[in-house]
Amino acid sequence: xxxxxxxxxxxxxxxxxxxxxxxxxxxxxxxxxxxxxxxxxxxxxxxxxxxxxxxxxxxxxxxxxxxxxxxxxxxxxxxxxxxxxxxxxxxxxxxxxxxxxxxxxxxxxxxxxxxxxxxxxxxxxxxxxxxxxxxxxxxxxxxxxxxxxxxxxxxxxxxxxxxxxxxxxxxxxxxxxxxxxxxxxxxxxxxxxxxxxxxxxxxxxxxxxxxxxxxxxxxxxxxxxxxxxxxxxxxxxxxxxxxxxxxxxxxxxxxxxxxxxxxxxxxxx
Amino acid sequence: xxxxxxxxxxxxxxxxxxxxxxxxxxxxxxxxxxxxxxxxxxxxxxxxxxxxxxxxxxxxxxxxxxxxxxxxxxxxxxxxxxxxxxxxxxxxxxxxxxxxxxxxxxxxxxxxxxxxxxxxxxxxxxxxxxxxxxxxxxxxxxxxxxxxxxxxxxxxxxxxxxxxxxxxxxxxxxxxxxxxxxxxxxxxxxxxxxxxxxxxxxxxxxxxxxxxxxxxxxxxxxxxxxxxxxxxxxxxxxxxxxxxx
Numbered sequence: 001x002x003x004x005x006x007x008x009x010x011x012x013x014x015x016x017x018x019x020x021x022x023x024x025x026x027x028x029x030x031x032x033x034x035x036x037x038x039x040x041x042x043x044x045x046x047x048x049x050x051x052x053x054x055x056x057x058x059x060x061x062x063x064x065x066x067x068x069x070x071x072x073x074x075x076x077x078x079x080x081x082x083x084x085x086x087x088x089x090x091x092x093x094x095x096x097x098x099x100x101x102x103x104x105x106x107x108x109x110x111x112x113x114x115x116x117x118x119x120x121x122x123x124x125x126x127x128x129x130x131x132x133x134x135x136x137x138x139x140x141x142x143x144x145x146x147x148x149x150x151x152x153x154x155x156x157x158x159x160x161x162x163x164x165x166x167x168x169x170x171x172x173x174x175x176x177x178x179x180x181x182x183x184x185x186x187x188x189x190x191x192x193x194x195x196x197x198x199x200x201x202x203x204x205x206x207x208x209x210x211x212x213x214x215x216x217x218x219x220x221x222x223x224x225x226x227x228x229x230x231x232x233x234x235x236x237x238x239x240x241x242x243x244x245x246x247x248x249x250x251x252x253x254x255x256x257x258x259x260x261x262x263x264x265x266x267x268x269x
Numbered sequence: 270x271x272x273x274x275x276x277x278x279x280x281x282x283x284x285x286x287x288x289x290x291x292x293x294x295x296x297x298x299x300x301x302x303x304x305x306x307x308x309x310x311x312x313x314x315x316x317x318x319x320x321x322x323x324x325x326x327x328x329x330x331x332x333x334x335x336x337x338x339x340x341x342x343x344x345x346x347x348x349x350x351x352x353x354x355x356x357x358x359x360x361x362x363x364x365x366x367x368x369x370x371x372x373x374x375x376x377x378x379x380x381x382x383x384x385x386x387x388x389x390x391x392x393x394x395x396x397x398x399x400x401x402x403x404x405x406x407x408x409x410x411x412x413x414x415x416x417x418x419x420x421x422x423x424x425x426x427x428x429x430x431x432x433x434x435x436x437x438x439x440x441x442x443x444x445x446x447x448x449x450x451x452x453x454x455x456x457x458x459x460x461x462x463x464x465x466x467x468x469x470x471x472x473x474x475x476x477x478x479x480x481x482x483x484x485x486x487x488x489x490x491x492x493x494x495x496x497x498x499x500x501x502x503x504x505x506x507x508x509x510x511x512x513x514x
Contacts (some may be wrong), residue, residue: 068356069356095364097367097368097371100364100367100368101368101371103364104365104368108476111476112476112477112478113478114455129424162395194313217473220309221481224478227480228416228480229478229479229480230475230478230480230481230484231476231478232475232476233459233473233474233475233479234372234473234474234475235372235375235470235471235472235473235474236372236375237375238375238378239379240379240380240464240467240469240470240471241469241470241471241473242467242469242470243469243488244467246470246484246488250481250484253481
């Protein structure tokens with residue numbers, strides 16, 4: 001649903017005065033709520049809310065034959081569902097490019113950071129490894145589903161427990177061990193997406209603000225023991241980024257990360 | 270593990286297997302007009318990576334509900350030929366190719382001026398017959414030439430390169446071997462597209478590990494490369510037009 005022109009104009013005017021409709025600062029996130037273990041049959045699960053935006057993520061694991069280019073490594077598959085329940089803009093059917101891109105950005109943030117130690121997911125070299133599926137479902141999209149979904153995926157992985165392995169039958173049982181996934185906590189990357197609207201660059205947009213974004217830049221950052229590392233980046237939409245904006249963006253991201261990451265960690269480990 | 274100090278940082282990556290300098294592009298070969306049935310076409314080869322682009326349009330857009338009454342739209346389809354990679358890639362679109370198609374469209378969109386062509390589409394088909402990393406940036410470079418060759422009004426040219434980081438060493442125009450590098454901090458792949466006039470960034474992706482401070486240098490290196498690539502793109506177009514005359 002197209003944001004009405006009158007709303008667009010208002011948002012532009014407000015932004016020029018340094019204001020947002022809901023009174024937040026440009027670099028302020030809405031209230032973040034994290035719940036874990038929201039689905040008993042999942043190996044790990046989480047629900048995350050950024051204000052009214054809500055998303056569920058669940059981890060399922062099974063025993064598979066490894067890929068030929070990684071005979072001693074577990075596998076990871078991440079999918080994102082943007083279904084009609086979450087927004088009037090979403091329809092039933094095959095994933096749209098929006099859902100595909102979102103899923104892939106989240107996948108890269110997890111995979112490239114080496115958050116999951118895939119070599120420790122090997123059961124029998126060349127024959128059996130654990131496959132990890134992370135499926136994320138939008139429940140209510142009130143803007144910035146991207147960051148909420150990425151966080152939900154991380155939290156679900158963080159509290160997942162490895163299923164019992166039935167060696168005789170070569171498959172996983174429906175029971176859980178007490179073992180967590182082999183994770184590199186220092187490389188858990190928090191995804192932050194910034195949107196450029198006119199001369200302003202804002203974080204955690206509402207649905208209306210999102211629709212006005214000329215470009216968006218999603219950046220995942222991990223603490224890396226005090227020397228933060230960027231593990232994935234994706235620029236989206238048509239407007240190109242200027243050098244001056246890049247500098248502003250990087251400053252904003254560094255500050256956001258310093259402020260938000262400790263808060264999130266408190267809810268997790 | 271031998272390391273070398275580059276910019277005062279120790280890194281395990283001390284030389285490139287093809288002997289290139291860290292800031293050296295692979296050999297570039299450009300051909301224009303390779304698909305006679307298209308309105309514009311070009312191929313862009315960087316080392317062993319070959320990308321072909323064919324442009325059709327502006328033409329009427331079907332389905333009608335996708336038409337924009339204010340200006341024409343750009344539609345990009347990126348596809349890898351099944352034999353382009355060592356492990357056969359199943360023919361047809363997949364999520365990766367859909368995402369790449371989209372980011373390439375976003376990269377090229379600011380270059381074209383379709384305000385005079387409402388309700389139309391300019392279709393860009395990018396096809397990869399041989400892949401050795403850097404296919405999406407080669408695709409952008411080919412497509413930009415093909416768009417100009419097709420006579421689509423253009424505000425500026427798009428030139429793209431994949432900058433990389435091998436352990437702590439920054440390099441340009443990553444090849445497949447480098448993409449798979451695992452020592453130290455491993456390989457970080459950063460495809461970037463820079464527009465010729467405004468020098469703005471129309472494509473920026475990253476996977477791997479990089480410090481925020483290192484990004485400035487990455488963009489600097491990308492600008493130098495894309496300046497060089499732009500010169501080659503412009504020359505190829507000029508030569509193609511001269512031939513016609």
